[in-house]
Amino acid sequence: MLFDPNQLPRHVAIIMDGNGRWAQRRGLPRVEGHRRGAVAVRDVVRAAREIGLPAITLYAFSAQNWERPPEEIATLMQLLRDYVIDERAEIMENDIRLVAIGDLDRLPDFVKVPLDALMVESSGNRAMTLCLALSYGGRESLVAAAQKLAGEVARGVLEPGDITEQHLAGALQTNGLPQLDLLVRTSGEERLSNFLLWEAAYAELYFTDTYWPDFGKAELYGALESFRGRERRFGRTREQIRSAG
Amino acid sequence: MSNLALRVLTAVVALPLVGALVAWREPLGFGVLVLVVAALALTEYAGLTLAAASRRLRACVVAVGVGLAAALYLRPELSLVWVLAALVAVSTVVLLEPGDLPAAGARLGLAGFGVVYLGVLPASLALLHRDAAHGAVWVCAAIAVTFGNDTGAYFAGRALGRHKLYPAISPAKTVEGAVGGLAAGLAILLAGHATIAPTMTIADCLFIAGPAAVLGPVGDLVESMLKRSVGAKDSGKLLPGHGGMLDRIDALLFVSAWVYVYVLHLR
Numbered sequence: 001m002l003f004d005p006n007q008l009p010r011h012v013a014i015i016m017d018g019n020g021r022w023a024q025r026r027g028l029p030r031v032e033g034h035r036r037g038a039v040a041v042r043d044v045v046r047a048a049r050e051i052g053l054p055a056i057t058l059y060a061f062s063a064q065n066w067e068r069p070p071e072e073i074a075t076l077m078q079l080l081r082d083y084v085i086d087e088r089a090e091i092m093e094n095d096i097r098l099v100a101i102g103d104l105d106r107l108p109d110f111v112k113v114p115l116d117a118l119m120v121e122s123s124g125n126r127a128m129t130l131c132l133a134l135s136y137g138g139r140e141s142l143v144a145a146a147q148k149l150a151g152e153v154a155r156g157v158l159e160p161g162d163i164t165e166q167h168l169a170g171a172l173q174t175n176g177l178p179q180l181d182l183l184v185r186t187s188g189e190e191r192l193s194n195f196l197l198w199e200a201a202y203a204e205l206y207f208t209d210t211y212w213p214d215f216g217k218a219e220l221y222g223a224l225e226s227f228r229g230r231e232r233r234f235g236r237t238r239e240q241i242r243s244a245g
Numbered sequence: 246m247s248n249l250a251l252r253v254l255t256a257v258v259a260l261p262l263v264g265a266l267v268a269w270r271e272p273l274g275f276g277v278l279v280l281v282v283a284a285l286a287l288t289e290y291a292g293l294t295l296a297a298a299s300r301r302l303r304a305c306v307v308a309v310g311v312g313l314a315a316a317l318y319l320r321p322e323l324s325l326v327w328v329l330a331a332l333v334a335v336s337t338v339v340l341l342e343p344g345d346l347p348a349a350g351a352r353l354g355l356a357g358f359g360v361v362y363l364g365v366l367p368a369s370l371a372l373l374h375r376d377a378a379h380g381a382v383w384v385c386a387a388i389a390v391t392f393g394n395d396t397g398a399y400f401a402g403r404a405l406g407r408h409k410l411y412p413a414i415s416p417a418k419t420v421e422g423a424v425g426g427l428a429a430g431l432a433i434l435l436a437g438h439a440t441i442a443p444t445m446t447i448a449d450c451l452f453i454a455g456p457a458a459v460l461g462p463v464g465d466l467v468e469s470m471l472k473r474s475v476g477a478k479d480s481g482k483l484l485p486g487h488g489g490m491l492d493r494i495d496a497l498l499f500v501s502a503w504v505y506v507y508v509l510h511l512r
Contacts, residue, residue: 024322025322026321026322026372026376027321027322027323027324028321028376028509028510029509029510032376032377032378032509035377035378036376036377036378038378039378039379086443
């Protein structure tokens with residue numbers, strides 16, 4: 001299946017949900033679901049790069065996930081470290097720029113150090129941007145942006161009445177990423193769960209019952225196919241499209 | 246053709262097929278292979294141990310064993326239910342075919358053991374393949390460590406063997422051979438770790454190779470004990486040069502049970 005680059009979303013974000021339930025359905029410990037989820041991440045990033053998606057953001061760890069049992073957090077952090085270390089070569093070879101959003105200072109050093117290093121190393125790559133949302137919360141990021149703007153107001157650089165959408169967008173960590181076109185959530189839940197609240201304003205939403213560990217290239221294609229069908233009518237009437245086509 | 250040539254030829258035909266199915270991204274391929282192997286092994290088992298029983302009972306043991314393996318593969322979260330159902334079903338069938346009464350207890354034991362032995366253990370390999378992260382790597386590790394054990398034990402035993410391990414069941418096995426098997430199994434896994442399978446850590450190699458060096462020979466001895474109890478040398482002649490299917494997979498079955506538990510539940 002080939003996709004016309006003009007019909008591809010510029011930026012896809014994925015809420016990778018269902019690792020725990022995938023494992024429970026098989027009578028396995030939750031950590032096995034996370035391990036399989038990490039394999040799915042590799043497959044999906046590879047597929048996204050092959051298709052030519054300009055940017056993909058993965059909700060890997062939310063600000064609220066710190067409430068999970070310590071051993072589950074430990075496994076997730078270990079998997080994150082493994083991912084950053086194991087995928088380094090592939091990220092560099094495939095010209096992928098790695099960025100991260102969220103409260104990265106809360107990450108343990110054994111994750112943060114290799115992550116920071118790879119982000120610096122890959123900062124000149126251009127083919128695709130891979131954005132990991134780590135210790136991320138949409139509200140938290142809006143609060144941080146508000147604080148930043150308030151700081152500018154306090155310093156007298158900005159008047160409160162002059163604050164525009166562009167100012168706020170520019171103060172968010174996602175500044176620099178293309179506009180979010182498609183938001184995918186796996187495993188049947190239909191919530192945003194504090195993910196990219198601002199950025200998702202005009203995003204198409206795509207929900208699938210597939211658990212994240214079972215989400216691969218074919219499922220990503222399914223989401224893009226669905227997006228393509230919707231995008232054709234985007235903002236216009238059926239008649240307008242027919243007369244234009 | 247010599248036995249060794251036949252053995253090698255069979256391996257040359259069978260190994261690429263197994264390898265291709267292990268490597269295939271669609272796990273159902275390997276799952277079906279495991280089911281077919283379980284069916285063949287169950288048929289051999291029933292023919293071997295329940296030769297005096299009715300054909301219907303033997304067919305039933307095969308069917309329940311395969312059904313158990315398939316059910317475990319499709320809905321592993323209900324594993325306890327499947328094992329209970331299989332044991333009750335097979336016991337009921339034995340009860341309905343009383344036959345020679347003094348031997349009925351033995352038939353009950355052999356039929357029940359058979360469905361668990363060749364229904365549950367093969368399923369563990371298929372589940373490992375499908376459910377573990379990098380399942381193909383772990384299946385290869387189970388096969389490779391078993392092969393390493395077997396080969397290492399053969400050569401170490403021939404070169405250095407002095408002390409018999411378990412002469413009543415398997416006169417050729419020696420303690421020296423078992424140690425050589427451990428070393429060779431570990432060496433193969435470490436080689437895999439250093440080359441094609443970095444996801445398998447050195448600790449993983451140790452945790453797999455150690456128990457495998459015990460469980461592989463145990464699986465082998467259990468199968469020998471079954472054969473000896475009925476006076477057979479090979480479990481069948483399905484695989485030219487290798488004997489029967491059961492002869493080929495006896496050690497692997499016990500090893501794969503451990504690798505499944507280790508990788509998916511303990512690691």
